[in-house]
Amino acid sequence: MAVKLIIYTQPTCGPCQEEKMWLTQQGISFEDRNIRENTAYFNEAIDLGANATPVTLIEKENGERSVIHGFDKESLKRELGL
Numbered sequence: 001m002a003v004k005l006i007i008y009t010q011p012t013c014g015p016c017q018e019e020k021m022w023l024t025q026q027g028i029s030f031e032d033r034n035i036r037e038n039t040a041y042f043n044e045a046i047d048l049g050a051n052a053t054p055v056t057l058i059e060k061e062n063g064e065r066s067v068i069h070g071f072d073k074e075s076l077k078r079e080l081g082l
Contacts, residue, residue: 005030005080008045008055015071016054022073028080 005023007030009016023030033041035053045055048067056068058079068075076082 003061004057004059006033006057006059007031008033008035008041008048008050008053008057010034010036010053013053019054019056019071019076022071023076026080026082 005028007016007019007023009020009032011034020030020032033044035042035045045053048055048057050069052070054071056076058066058068060066066079068079
């Protein structure tokens, strides 16, 4: 299971809202980083290869990191062991 899940989002992004709602329904906690309110978050998302939101960073207990671009429910299920 993930130690930390960070979602880079923006308020006008429909898929961002859908992903956050889906994760909440699954009982999965996450940190929401609004790239419109914080330049550092914007730069972090760019460094992860983002050209759109959401961008999800999953850091696992073993130190492995995964990045998912867009709201990709199947990739999230796989990476989170659901």
